[in-house]
Amino acid sequence: MQHKTETYTHPQKNREMIKKNIQRIIQYRMCLLKFQNLGFDRIFSYTLAQEIGVSPEQVRKDFSQFNLRGNKKAGYKIQEILDSINELLHKEDLHKIILAGLGNIGKALVQYKGFINRNMQLVAGFDIDPAKLKKNCRIPVFPPDEMARVIREEKVVIGIIAVPEQVAQEICNQMVEAGIRGILNFAPIMLKTPPDVTVQNISVCNELEALIYMTEKQEETK
Amino acid sequence: MQHKTETYTHPQKNREMIKKNIQRIIQYRMCLLKFQNLGFDRIFSYTLAQEIGVSPEQVRKDFSQFNLRGNKKAGYKIQEILDSINELLHKEDLHKIILAGLGNIGKALVQYKGFINRNMQLVAGFDIDPAKLKKNCRIPVFPPDEMARVIREEKVVIGIIAVPEQVAQEICNQMVEAGIRGILNFAPIMLKTPPDVTVQNISVCNELEALIYMTEKQEETK
DNA sequence: AGGGTTTTGTTTAATAATTAACAATTAAAT
DNA sequence: ATTTAATTGTTAATTATTAAACAAAACCCT
Numbered sequence: 001m002q003h004k005t006e007t008y009t010h011p012q013k014n015r016e017m018i019k020k021n022i023q024r025i026i027q028y029r030m031c032l033l034k035f036q037n038l039g040f041d042r043i044f045s046y047t048l049a050q051e052i053g054v055s056p057e058q059v060r061k062d063f064s065q066f067n068l069r070g071n072k073k074a075g076y077k078i079q080e081i082l083d084s085i086n087e088l089l090h091k092e093d094l095h096k097i098i099l100a101g102l103g104n105i106g107k108a109l110v111q112y113k114g115f116i117n118r119n120m121q122l123v124a125g126f127d128i129d130p131a132k133l134k135k136n137c138r139i140p141v142f143p144p145d146e147m148a149r150v151i152r153e154e155k156v157v158i159g160i161i162a163v164p165e166q167v168a169q170e171i172c173n174q175m176v177e178a179g180i181r182g183i184l185n186f187a188p189i190m191l192k193t194p195p196d197v198t199v200q201n202i203s204v205c206n207e208l209e210a211l212i213y214m215t216e217k218q219e220e221t222k
Numbered sequence: 223m224q225h226k227t228e229t230y231t232h233p234q235k236n237r238e239m240i241k242k243n244i245q246r247i248i249q250y251r252m253c254l255l256k257f258q259n260l261g262f263d264r265i266f267s268y269t270l271a272q273e274i275g276v277s278p279e280q281v282r283k284d285f286s287q288f289n290l291r292g293n294k295k296a297g298y299k300i301q302e303i304l305d306s307i308n309e310l311l312h313k314e315d316l317h318k319i320i321l322a323g324l325g326n327i328g329k330a331l332v333q334y335k336g337f338i339n340r341n342m343q344l345v346a347g348f349d350i351d352p353a354k355l356k357k358n359c360r361i362p363v364f365p366p367d368e369m370a371r372v373i374r375e376e377k378v379v380i381g382i383i384a385v386p387e388q389v390a391q392e393i394c395n396q397m398v399e400a401g402i403r404g405i406l407n408f409a410p411i412m413l414k415t416p417p418d419v420t421v422q423n424i425s426v427c428n429e430l431e432a433l434i435y436m437t438e439k440q441e442e443t444k
Numbered sequence: 445a446g447g448g449t450t451t452t453g454t455t456t457a458a459t460a461a462t463t464a465a466c467a468a469t470t471a472a473a474t
Numbered sequence: 475a476t477t478t479a480a481t482t483g484t485t486a487a488t489t490a491t492t493a494a495a496c497a498a499a500a501c502c503c504t
Binding site: 266267268278279282283285286291292293294295296297298 | 449450451452453454
C-alpha cells in the first residue's frame with residue numbers, strides 16, 4: 001500500500017517520460033510556426049493533433065502539463081503558445097555546443113545553417129586528424145586534448161559525438177569529466193555515462209533497418 | 223464487453239509498438255556483436271539488459287516475442303540469436319535505398335561506408351542542382367524527374383528525404399506514387415503519407431533542443 | 445546419476461500513458 | 475444582454491507497457 005499521495009516513479013523512467021513529452025512539444029512548435037506562416041493566429045487542439053498525428057486530448061494534456069493555456073471556444077493563440085514554448089526551452093539565451101569528430105557527419109553539422117535560428121551554436125570542433133584543423137573555417141577546430149579546456153572555458157554543457165565507434169566511449173568520458181551534461185551520440189554504441197548525464201542516440205543505419213523491417217512486415221500481412 | 227479473445231488494437235498504435243520493439247532488437251544485435259568480438263559465445267539476459275539499459279525481463283520478453291530462444295541455465299547462444307535476428311531482418315538479401323537531396327546530409331550519407339556491412343545500398347541520388355550530378359561519383363545522381371523511373375526500374379521501396387523543407391512533401395509524394403513504402407525523413411516537417419507508408423523522422427535540431435531542456439531541468443532540480 | 449542452482453519463458457501484477465468523457469467557460473450570434 | 479455552440483482542461487476509464495514472480499528446464503558438480 002502506498003502512503004504518499006504522489007506515487008513513486010523511478011527517476012530514469014520519469015526522465016524518459018519528460019523527454020518524450022518535450023519532444024512532442026518541440027513538434028507542436030514546428031507545426032505552430034507553419035500555421036503562423038500561413039497567416040493563422042489561432043489554432044485548435046484538433047488541428048494541431050491531426051497535423052502531428054496524435055489525438056486532440058494528447059495535445060491538450062501535453063499543453064496542460066507544461067502550463068500552456070488556451071482559450072475556451074477560441075483555441076490556442078499561436079504567438080502566445082510559441083512564446084511560452086520558447087520560454088520553456090530557454091530560447092532567450094544562446095546554447096553552446098561542441099562537436100567531436102569532423103568526419104562525414106561532423107562536416108555536415110558544421111555546414112548546417114539551421115542551428116543559429118534556434119539559438120544554438122557550434123562553438124568548437126575536435127578531431128585527431130591535423131588536416132581537419134584548418135579545413136572547416138566556420139568553427140575553430142582543435143586537437144582532442146584541448147577539449148576539456150574549451151568545455152571549461154566556454155562553459156559548454158552539450159556535446160555531439162561523431163567520432164568512430166572505437167574512440168566514442170573515451171571521448172564521452174572526457175566530455176563528461178569536463179562538464180558536459182547532455183550528449184548527442186552518432187556512434188553505434190551505447191555510451192556509459194553517470195545517471196545525471198542525458199544521452200540521445202541517432203543511428204541512421206538502425207532507423208533504416210527498422211524501416212525495412214516495417215515495410216516488409218506490411219507487405220507480408222497485405 | 224469484448225467478444226473476441228484477442229483484444230482489438232488500433233493498427234497505427236500496433237505498428238508503433240512493433241517499430242519500438244524491433245528497434246530494441248536492433249540494439250540487442252549491436253550489443254551481441256560487441257560481446258562476440260570480445261570472445262564470448264553465450265550471454266545472459268541480465269548482461270544484455272544492463273548493457274542496453276533495460277530490465278532482463280524486457281530482454282527475455284522481446285526475444286520471446288520474436289521467437290528468439292535461449293537455453294535455460296546457459297543463457298543465449300550469441301551466434302544463434304544473431305542468425306535469428308538477421309533472418310528476422312531479412313539480412314540475407316540486399317536492400318536498395320534511394321536518396322533525395324545531396325546537400326550536407328545527403329553528401330554525408332553518400333560517403334558513409336557502413337551501409338554495405340548491413341546489406342543496405344544507396345543505389346541512386348537525386349538533386350535539382352545540375353552541379354551535383356557528377357560530383358559524388360560513389361553513386362549515380364539524377365535530376366528529380368527521373369526518380370519515379372529509377373524507383374520502378376530498380377524496385378526500390380526505401381527512400382531517404384534530405385531535401386529542403388519546402389520541397390520535402392512534394393518529393394515524398396513522388397516517392398510514394400512511384401512505390402516507396404518506407405521513408406527516412408531529415409526535413410523538419412511532418413510528412414503526409416498514406417497509412418501503409420512508414421515514415422521515420424530524424425531531426426538533429428529537435429534532439430539537441432530536447433537534450434538542452436533535459437540538462438537544464440536536471441540542473442534546476444539539483 | 446541425481447540434487448542443487450541458475451536462468452529462461454510465461455503468467456500475473458503494477459505502473460504508465462493514452463483516450464474518452466464531461467464540466468466549465470467563453471466567443472459569437474441574435 | 476442572453477443564448478447557443480464550441481472548445482478547453484481536468485478527471486476517470488481504458489489500454490498498453492514494464493516489472494515482478496515463479497514454474498520449468500537444464501547445466502554442473504559431487
